[in-house]
Amino acid sequence: MEWNTAPANVRSTNGRQALFWKRFKKQKLLHLFVGLGIVFLLIFSYSPMFGILMAFKDYSISTGIQGIFTSEWVGLDHFKEFVNDYQFGTIVRNTLMLSFLKVLFTFPAPILLAILLNEAKNLRFKRFVQTVSYLPHFISWVVVVGISFSFFSVDIGVVNKALMGLGIIDKPLAILTSPNYFWGLSVGSAVWKEMGWWTIIFLAAIAGINPSLYEAAEMDGAGRLARIRHITFPGMKGTIVVVLILTIGSILGGGLVGSNFEQAFLFGNTINNPTSEIVQTYAFKVGLKDGRFSYAAAIDLIQSVISVILIFSSNFIAKRASGSSLF
Amino acid sequence: MNRLVLKRLYSSLVVVLVLALLSACSKSNGGGNQGTPEASPSAAGSEPASHGKDPVELSLFIDAPWYPVKEWKGPVADKITEKTGVKLKVTIATDDKQLPLMIASGDLPDLVFTYANVDRLSDSKLSYPWNELIANYAPDFKIDKTRIAIHTMDDGNFYTVRNAFATQEEMAQNKYSLGNDGNPGIAVREDILKELGNPPLRTLDDFVKVLGRVKEKYPDMIPLTMDKDWMEQYFLQQSGVEGLLDGWYERDGKVDYVLRQPETLEYFKFMNSLYRSGFILAENFAYTNDQIDDQYATSGKAFAHSHTVSVADSDNIKVKNNGGSFTFKLLPSALSDKTVSVSSGLGFAGTFITKNNKDPEASIKFIQYLASEEGKKLTMFGVEGVHWTWNDEGYPNLKYDPSDSDFVNGNGIKWWYLYNDGVTEGMLSYVPGTQKTQALMERKAFTVYKPALGLIQTQPDSPEKTLKTKIDEMVKNEKVKIYLAKSEEEAVANYNNMLKNAEKLGLQKLVDWANETYQKKKDLFQ
Numbered sequence: 062m063e064w065n066t067a068p069a070n071v072r073s074t075n076g077r078q079a080l081f082w083k084r085f086k087k088q089k090l091l092h093l094f095v096g097l098g099i100v101f102l103l104i105f106s107y108s109p110m111f112g113i114l115m116a117f118k119d120y121s122i123s124t125g126i127q128g129i130f131t132s133e134w135v136g137l138d139h140f141k142e143f144v145n146d147y148q149f150g151t152i153v154r155n156t157l158m159l160s161f162l163k164v165l166f167t168f169p170a171p172i173l174l175a176i177l178l179n180e181a182k183n184l185r186f187k188r189f190v191q192t193v194s195y196l197p198h199f200i201s202w203v204v205v206v207g208i209s210f211s212f213f214s215v216d217i218g219v220v221n222k223a224l225m226g227l228g229i230i231d232k233p234l235a236i237l238t239s240p241n242y243f244w245g246l247s248v249g250s251a252v253w254k255e256m257g258w259w260t261i262i263f264l265a266a267i268a269g270i271n272p273s274l275y276e277a278a279e280m281d282g283a284g285r286l287a288r289i290r291h292i293t294f295p296g297m298k299g300t301i302v303v304v305l306i307l308t309i310g311s312i313l314g315g316g317l318v319g320s321n322f323e324q325a326f327l328f329g330n331t332i333n334n335p336t337s338e339i340v341q342t343y344a345f346k347v348g349l350k351d352g353r354f355s356y357a358a359a360i361d362l363i364q365s366v367i368s369v370i371l372i373f374s375s376n377f378i379a380k381r382a383s384g385s386s387l388f
Numbered sequence: 389m390n391r392l393v394l395k396r397l398y399s400s401l402v403v404v405l406v407l408a409l410l411s412a413c414s415k416s417n418g419g420g421n422q423g424t425p426e427a428s429p430s431a432a433g434s435e436p437a438s439h440g441k442d443p444v445e446l447s448l449f450i451d452a453p454w455y456p457v458k459e460w461k462g463p464v465a466d467k468i469t470e471k472t473g474v475k476l477k478v479t480i481a482t483d484d485k486q487l488p489l490m491i492a493s494g495d496l497p498d499l500v501f502t503y504a505n506v507d508r509l510s511d512s513k514l515s516y517p518w519n520e521l522i523a524n525y526a527p528d529f530k531i532d533k534t535r536i537a538i539h540t541m542d543d544g545n546f547y548t549v550r551n552a553f554a555t556q557e558e559m560a561q562n563k564y565s566l567g568n569d570g571n572p573g574i575a576v577r578e579d580i581l582k583e584l585g586n587p588p589l590r591t592l593d594d595f596v597k598v599l600g601r602v603k604e605k606y607p608d609m610i611p612l613t614m615d616k617d618w619m620e621q622y623f624l625q626q627s628g629v630e631g632l633l634d635g636w637y638e639r640d641g642k643v644d645y646v647l648r649q650p651e652t653l654e655y656f657k658f659m660n661s662l663y664r665s666g667f668i669l670a671e672n673f674a675y676t677n678d679q680i681d682d683q684y685a686t687s688g689k690a691f692a693h694s695h696t697v698s699v700a701d702s703d704n705i706k707v708k709n710n711g712g713s714f715t716f717k718l719l720p721s722a723l724s725d726k727t728v729s730v731s732s733g734l735g736f737a738g739t740f741i742t743k744n745n746k747d748p749e750a751s752i753k754f755i756q757y758l759a760s761e762e763g764k765k766l767t768m769f770g771v772e773g774v775h776w777t778w779n780d781e782g783y784p785n786l787k788y789d790p791s792d793s794d795f796v797n798g799n800g801i802k803w804w805y806l807y808n809d810g811v812t813e814g815m816l817s818y819v820p821g822t823q824k825t826q827a828l829m830e831r832k833a834f835t836v837y838k839p840a841l842g843l844i845q846t847q848p849d850s851p852e853k854t855l856k857t858k859i860d861e862m863v864k865n866e867k868v869k870i871y872l873a874k875s876e877e878e879a880v881a882n883y884n885n886m887l888k889n890a891e892k893l894g895l896q897k898l899v900d901w902a903n904e905t906y907q908k909k910k911d912l913f914q
Contacts (some may be wrong), residue, residue, distance in 0.1 A: 121849045122491060122492050123491075123511050123513040123514055123848075123849075124513070125494070125513075147862065147889045147892060147893065148862075148865075214671070215669065215670075215671050216669070216671065235670055235671070237671075237674070238670055238671050238673075238674045239670075330673075330674035330676070331673055331674060331864060331865060331868045332670060332671075332673055332674050332868055332872065333674075334865045334868070335865075335869075338865075345485075346861070349485050349488050349489055349492065350484065350485050350488055351488075351854075351857050351861075352488055352491070352492070352508060352849075353854065354492070
């Protein structure tokens with residue numbers, strides 16, 4: 062990483078400039094990478110942000126893009142409307158619960174799987190498990206939800222049939238059509254779908270641990286659990302903290318597995334609506350279906366603000382608690 | 389950690405993140421392009437319609453995911469192209485959000501056929517007013533005053549005319565015009581009724597008793613399966629409710645929301661009792677697909693099937709085609725002395741000529757042809773001579789069974805009714821001897837016409853529209869809690885709670901506005 066080391070004692074501005082360009086030339090490939098990333102962010106993340114103006118205006122889609130600037134200001138009316146909505150409490154509770162439960166279960170799962178796989182001695186078995194566990198990542202949610210019908214439907218679902226056959230239940234469980242099962246269904250399917258994928262990154266972290274540490278520990282008489290606790294786990298800590306901060310930043314979207322919207326939208330129906338309606342699906346409904354873009358923009362803006370607060374506070378806490386942080 | 393490890397770790401992190409990003413991108417690309425109609429390059433440069441030249445190709449978006457015809461083909465479509473020089477490139481909606489999305493992105497096709505977004509497209513920024521196009525390109529296209537008045541927006545223009553509309557006088561003058569499929573019906577298994585000893589089916593109580601006996605004797609059968617769009621109408625009418633749950637009813641010259649009509653609570657109690665007795669599946673309320681109920685019914689897994697008046701006829705044809713041996717029979721249209729059907733309809737769906745239209749002249753002339761006597765009969769009955777001949781009594785002698793949906797859809801009969809009227813459509817139902825025809829004749833007896841109620845229409849982007857949408861969305865969520873309540877007390881409590889929510893959202897304001905509009909517009913029909 063020699064490009065990071067700046068030579069000391071640069072005197073004249075001229076010399077400094079020349080040096081700058083020399084260094085720039087040397088690093089041009091890296092600058093190209095960074096530049097592309099910045100352009101990407103500018104086009105897809107920053108430039109659409111002027112649309113936030115909508116949240117404070119009475120915008121109608123038929124006025125086109127310029128309407129965003131010409132329409133009337135209404136201040137915080139849309140925000141007030143959302144907060145006073147009869148479903149506001151339910152929607153916010155659902156969003157927070159779903160997000161919280163998902164992080165609680167989907168975050169530790171890949172870490173555990175990575176440690177388990179690391180301990181598996183049979184290489185073939187390890188590869189097999191890894192492949193099988195990360196393949197679901199490539200199935201889209203639409204397909205997962207489609208498949209889930211043949212598993213969980215009251216009428217034809219394999220799971221219900223099996224449980225009934227074994228005499229564990231005497232009435233089929235309305236897993237897909239009851240507010241009581243929606244969170245479990247979402248968290249369960251998210252763990253199944255994304256656990257293997259995120260295991261890869263933790264396995265990479267484990268692979269980076271110096272094997273001599275294990276040998277030394279073994280010599281000192283550390284057992285398997287002790288080695289996991291004192292070597293594997295501390296070796297992964299940096300990665301875990303980075304991933305955790307990213308997770309918490311996107312917690313309202315479902316954390317590292319994302320998919321809050323997809324699940325609420327696809328698994329959601331009029332019956333499980335009391336637990337499946339979340340901020341994003343609500344914004345989608347009022348925004349696209351009812352064409353109330355201003356109101357939808359205001360709703361999403363509230364969510365973005367909460368996310369920003371969460372990422373800063375988790376970063377702060379991580380810095381305090383473990384010394385490592387994202388920024 | 390040493391540097392090498394860090395490098396390895398971060399490079400793997402980068403790979404994962406890039407992959408995640410790429411997969412996310414590809415996903416959204418796929419969704420965005422799906423079903424977006426593209427202007428065909430061959431049509432863009434072609435001449436306006438006239439005979440002998442290549443037909444103009446116009447893109448048409450049909451805002452109805454259930455639409456049974458998906459392509460511009462078959463004898464009826466060919467004949468229309470021959471007569472008008474217009475060919476359509478058809479896209480059927482994948483869901484009810486696609487058209488709103490297209491409006492938002494400015495990706496509208498040449499023509500849009502919709503019922504759910506009539507008010508939103510009636511906007512000079514999105515569509516051409518028909519009155520302008522008629523004045524400019526088709527001065528001899530005459531539309532009657534009532535239809536124009538119904539569709540005229542606050543800006544003085546009308547942007548479409550809905551099909552399937554007929555005034556009470558028009559219906560009265562045409563005794564062979566009966567009405568259309570837009571009326572509810574329930575079919576029951578004839579063979580099972582026989583096995584039960586043909587119990588009487590004259591009242592709602594009779595029906596409930598039969599459902600109970602079916603459940604007892606055939607525990608594996610679903611007593612009643614309902615089409616997702618036809619769950620409520622039949623029982624609403626039997627309970628004496630004068631409209632749909634998002635509609636208006638009139639008492640002594642005053643208008644109120646149907647939700648508040650006292651009979652509505654009775655209706656909810658009845659539906660809830662069906663659920664608590666185990667006659668309907670909870671899942672039924674979550675169906676997103678309108679084929680599930682048909683499969684239950686025609687595969688013999690359900691006793692009763694709730695859909696439209698043609699349900700018995702069309703189920704029977706399907707069962708026969710599948711090699712089944714049982715038959716369905718339609719329940720009487722009235723199962724109680726309270727039964728009422730208020731026709732406040734202004735028609736079903738309308739065609740819009742959007743601002744993106746590449747040939748407005750050909751488009752309005754195309755509609756003018758569909759609106760002619762010849763065009764109306766061609767779309768509704770099929771090709772004269774091939775599919776029907778005219779009976780001098782005043783109705784067509786059809787050479788096919790209009791309930792045979794495979795035949796009708798396969799030939800493109802009826803569904804190209806981008807412009808039509810209720811009288812012509814009503815004649816398609818006049819086939820002496822069919823169950824549907826009989827049911828529709830029964831229905832004529834208890835149908836009351838109050839078209840003025842239909843004029844209570846919210847304008848796009850108006851505060852009333854927002855208010856009504858919010859209330860209707862709330863009802864959509866809350867009513868399921870009433871249907872699926874565990875006891876009658878809970879159902880009543882949930883109903884009251886729903887009303888309270890509606891009041892809180894501003895129902896009274898909406899009702900006041902509706903009364904004002906109603907008083908202003910009701911004279912149109914007198």
